[in-house]
Amino acid sequence: MKNPETIVAFSIHLRQLREQKKFSQQDLANESDVDKKTIQRIENARLNPSLDILISLAKGLNVTMCELIGIAIK
Numbered sequence: 001m002k003n004p005e006t007i008v009a010f011s012i013h014l015r016q017l018r019e020q021k022k023f024s025q026q027d028l029a030n031e032s033d034v035d036k037k038t039i040q041r042i043e044n045a046r047l048n049p050s051l052d053i054l055i056s057l058a059k060g061l062n063v064t065m066c067e068l069i070g071i072a073i074k
Contacts, residue, residue, distance in 0.1 A: 032060025
């Protein structure tokens with residue numbers, strides 16, 4: 001993994017977005033058509049999500065890609 005700090009920051013941000021929507025991981029999995037295990041791995045910073053998964057998560061959370069990615073990269 002080339003940018004582990006960014007992956008960790010994204011995992012925290014995704015969890016915060018999910019919790020703001022009052023979604024469980026299963027709710028997000030259902031809404032985004034992404035496997036719950038995949039969401040768990042992203043939120044635990046063990047998976048660098050593909051663009052396809054990011055698009056699905058944004059749709060499931062009803063946010064823009066900018067809002068989904070919304071982390072500061074240094």
